[in-house]
Amino acid sequence: MVYNAIDLFAGCGxxxxxxxxxxxxxxxxxxxxxxxxxxxxxxxEQRGVVLYEEDIRQVDPNAVKQLLGDEPLHLLAGCPPCQGFSTMRRKNKRGSKRDSRNLMSLS
Structure with a gap:
C-alpha cells in the first residue's frame, strides 16, 4: 500500500x-x-509533486482534495517557520522580538 502525504512549509524539499x-x-x-x-x-520536478507557491492560508483545500481523487490523505507533514523562535532573532539575547511567523503554527 502506498501512503499519500502533503508537505507544508516545504522549503527546498x-x-x-x-x-x-x-x-x-x-x-x-x-x-x-x-x-x-x-x-x-x-x-x-521529476516526481510529479504539485507545488503551491503561495501563502498556505490561500491554498484551496478543494483543489488539493482533487489531487487525491478517491484516495485518502495519510500524512499532513508541516515544519512551520522557526526563524522567529531562533535565538538569532533575539535582540542581545535578552528578549524575543515580535515575528508574525510565530503565529503560523496556530493558524
Missing amino acids: GMTEGLFAAGYRVVAAVEIDHNAAQAYRANN
Missing part, C-alpha cells in the same frame, strides 16, 4: 525527500518563498 525515502507518495507541497520554491521544483 528536505521533508519531501525523507517522505519519498520512507515510501510515501507526496501529492502536493506548499512553499511561499520564491527562492525555496525554485529549489523545491529543481529537486522534485
Whole structure:
C-alpha cells in the first residue's frame, strides 16, 4: 500500500525527500518563498509533486482534495517557520522580538 502525504512549509524539499525515502507518495507541497520554491521544483520536478507557491492560508483545500481523487490523505507533514523562535532573532539575547511567523503554527 502506498501512503499519500502533503508537505507544508516545504522549503527546498528536505521533508519531501525523507517522505519519498520512507515510501510515501507526496501529492502536493506548499512553499511561499520564491527562492525555496525554485529549489523545491529543481529537486522534485521529476516526481510529479504539485507545488503551491503561495501563502498556505490561500491554498484551496478543494483543489488539493482533487489531487487525491478517491484516495485518502495519510500524512499532513508541516515544519512551520522557526526563524522567529531562533535565538538569532533575539535582540542581545535578552528578549524575543515580535515575528508574525510565530503565529503560523496556530493558524
